[in-house]
Amino acid sequence: MENERVNYGPLHGLWAVTNRELKKWYKEPFIFIISLVQPIIWIGLFGKAMNLGAIFSAGSLNIPGLNIPKQVIDGISQEVLKSTFGTTDYFSFLAVGMLSFIVLFSAMSSGMTIVWDRRLGFLNKMLTTPLPRGNVIMGKVLSSVIKALVQAVIVLLIAILLGLTFSAQLTIMSIVITFFALFLLAMGLSSLFIMLAIRSTRWETQMAIMNLLNLPLLFASNAFYPVKLMPSWLKPVVMINPLTYANNVARAMLIGVTPTASVAFSVIYLLGFAVIFSFIGIFLSWKYISS
Amino acid sequence: MIDPIIKVTGLTKIYNHTVLAVDHISFEVNRGEIFGLLGPNGAGKSTTIGMLNTLLKPTEGTAQIDGIDVVKEPSKVRRIIGVVPQEYTADEDLTGWENVMLIADFYGIPHDVSRQRARELLEMVGLLEASKRKVETYSGGMRRRLELAMGLINKPKVLFLDEPTLGLDVQTRTAIWEHIKKLKSQYNMTILVTTHYLEEADEFCDRIAIIDKGKIIKADTPENLKKSIGGDIITIQLATDGKEVDQVLKGIEGVFDIKNNGDGLLTLKVNDGGSVAPTIIKTFTQMNLNVARLTLARPTMDEVYMAYTGRNLREEQASSEETFAMRRTLRRARS
Numbered sequence: 001m002e003n004e005r006v007n008y009g010p011l012h013g014l015w016a017v018t019n020r021e022l023k024k025w026y027k028e029p030f031i032f033i034i035s036l037v038q039p040i041i042w043i044g045l046f047g048k049a050m051n052l053g054a055i056f057s058a059g060s061l062n063i064p065g066l067n068i069p070k071q072v073i074d075g076i077s078q079e080v081l082k083s084t085f086g087t088t089d090y091f092s093f094l095a096v097g098m099l100s101f102i103v104l105f106s107a108m109s110s111g112m113t114i115v116w117d118r119r120l121g122f123l124n125k126m127l128t129t130p131l132p133r134g135n136v137i138m139g140k141v142l143s144s145v146i147k148a149l150v151q152a153v154i155v156l157l158i159a160i161l162l163g164l165t166f167s168a169q170l171t172i173m174s175i176v177i178t179f180f181a182l183f184l185l186a187m188g189l190s191s192l193f194i195m196l197a198i199r200s201t202r203w204e205t206q207m208a209i210m211n212l213l214n215l216p217l218l219f220a221s222n223a224f225y226p227v228k229l230m231p232s233w234l235k236p237v238v239m240i241n242p243l244t245y246a247n248n249v250a251r252a253m254l255i256g257v258t259p260t261a262s263v264a265f266s267v268i269y270l271l272g273f274a275v276i277f278s279f280i281g282i283f284l285s286w287k288y289i290s291s
Numbered sequence: 292m293i294d295p296i297i298k299v300t301g302l303t304k305i306y307n308h309t310v311l312a313v314d315h316i317s318f319e320v321n322r323g324e325i326f327g328l329l330g331p332n333g334a335g336k337s338t339t340i341g342m343l344n345t346l347l348k349p350t351e352g353t354a355q356i357d358g359i360d361v362v363k364e365p366s367k368v369r370r371i372i373g374v375v376p377q378e379y380t381a382d383e384d385l386t387g388w389e390n391v392m393l394i395a396d397f398y399g400i401p402h403d404v405s406r407q408r409a410r411e412l413l414e415m416v417g418l419l420e421a422s423k424r425k426v427e428t429y430s431g432g433m434r435r436r437l438e439l440a441m442g443l444i445n446k447p448k449v450l451f452l453d454e455p456t457l458g459l460d461v462q463t464r465t466a467i468w469e470h471i472k473k474l475k476s477q478y479n480m481t482i483l484v485t486t487h488y489l490e491e492a493d494e495f496c497d498r499i500a501i502i503d504k505g506k507i508i509k510a511d512t513p514e515n516l517k518k519s520i521g522g523d524i525i526t527i528q529l530a531t532d533g534k535e536v537d538q539v540l541k542g543i544e545g546v547f548d549i550k551n552n553g554d555g556l557l558t559l560k561v562n563d564g565g566s567v568a569p570t571i572i573k574t575f576t577q578m579n580l581n582v583a584r585l586t587l588a589r590p591t592m593d594e595v596y597m598a599y600t601g602r603n604l605r606e607e608q609a610s611s612e613e614t615f616a617m618r619r620t621l622r623r624a625r626s
Contacts, residue, residue, distance in 0.1 A: 016396030121378035
């Protein structure tokens with residue numbers, strides 16, 4: 001043992017923890033597919049079935065007694081959509097919003113794994129090895145981030161198949177910046193949900209927390225609807241919600257919607273969110289992970 | 292025997308400022324020894340092990356493993372210990388091989404070394420063939436052997452085994468203990484084990500500490516423990532009613548308790564029964580008394596345990612097997 005090449009560096013075992021979680025995921029195609037079904041259904045339901053653009057273009061809109069020419073109605077519809085969503089294509093608006101949605105749902109379940117690890121004794125097993133405490137948490141965060149980004153890529157590809165139209169100015173950089181923003185969002189959210197689970201031994205508690213937070217986080221963001229049309233009491237909440245900033249970046253970069261907050265500010269905001277929450281996560285894991 | 296690898300001094304654990312789980316215990320374990328902690332549920336066995344393997348912080352007292360303080364330098368302690376916990380901790384969704392390699396990564400062992408060692412260990416515990424299968428398909432005995440392999444991947448100096456045979460059938464229990472004994476002789480590994488099974492403690496431990504209500508009541512070799520509660524038991528069946536033998540028996544050195552119910556059956560408590568029995572037979576032969584039957588019994592650990600704690604461990608054994616079975620059901624319910 002003494003004269004062995006053993007790596008006790010601060011990052012040792014990090015990839016092992018990460019890869020353990022990933023294996024469970026990619027070796028179970030069923031779970032993998034199920035996790036993709038939800039955003040696809042949402043894209044289909046909200047983007048296609050509830051296509052707001054169709055309200056005007058379905059042809060039935062008219063005012064009795066006034067013979068408004070079709071061009072006028074079409075013109076109005078284009079302007080209404082443009083001033084509301086920043087684009088005439090609601091489907092694309094929503095499909096891009098789905099990227100942060102899938103990141104949120106993926107990150108949310110990351111807390112569950114730590115509850116099970118604690119319950120089944122695996123956590124204690126890890127804690128009796130020289131594995132650095134922070135890596136227990138960071139490995140889980142990292143695996144959750146990777147899962148979230150892979151799912152985001154797939155959702156984007158499906159959206160393209162369903163008719164997402166990119167902005168004319170799309171470059172490789174726009175995609176890189178979008179995924180960087182999603183990476184930061186995933187990092188912060190995963191840390192947050194793992195933090196909430198760090199002392200918990202009951203998966204019921206964790207489920208309750210997830211259910212409490214998922215839809216409010218989603219609807220109190222600009223994922224479905226633009227901020228400027230929201231009631232004033234809701235606006236501050238939406239402007240704190242990191243999902244809003246990820247959507248800002250993704251929409252500006254991919255479909256050319258002028259964002260409410262600048263892309264640079266949004267990325268910095270997300271960076272702060274990710275850094276602060278992962279540091280709190282590591283700090284708490286050193287302090288509270290042992291029973 | 293002057294080289295203790297584990298030194299525990301006044302170790303105390305109080306949970307939530309109120310529950311005294313371990314109460315100022317002190318003991319030493321020598322290098323290469325199998326040291327057993329024996330005691331009922333809630334006696335403080337697992338808490339003691341938890342403090343030694345750095346999972347729990349002691350409220351008071353110190354403990355050193357190979358000269359390293361468990362509170363001051365826990366990460367150094369973790370490098371030289373192996374832990375086989377009471378629960379099955381292996382990840383069910385991974386294969387046996389993946390589980391062992393995962394733990395190897397936690398210990399920072401380079402892959403070329405860990406691959407070879409994992410193969411050796413899995414071979415030793417007889418799981419090499421099964422190691423490609425997912426752990427969820429393993430039986431209880433296989434799971435326990437896998438835990439053993441996982442606990443040994445860093446070639447620990449001290450191995451902690453918390454109830455290594457709980458809930459297993461007799462053959463599997465024997466097999467597990469064979470592995471433990473092999474480890475001891477091959478690697479001169481020091482093993483600290485808790486168990487409910489008295490006959491196992493008796494047979495395999497070099498020394499045993501009886502622990503109850505957070506205190507060590509007595510620590511010694513199984514041999515001395517049995518001696519300490521008062522010697523061997525000789526039962527003699529005479530051909531006659533033997534009413535007259537009491538005085539004679541009292542005169543024989545080593546005999547200190549005689550029960551004679553007057554129909555020829557004598558029950559004696561003696562020191563060193565092996566040498567007292569021939570003397571008795573010789574004396575009786577000189578008196579022309581016919582000995583029809585003589586048995587010599589040594590006290591069992593059951594009696595030792597009973598004498599020191601006033602309790603019968605058998606009943607508690609059953610109840611903890613039940614708890615264990617329940618936990619396993621719960622685990623299954625997960626998927």
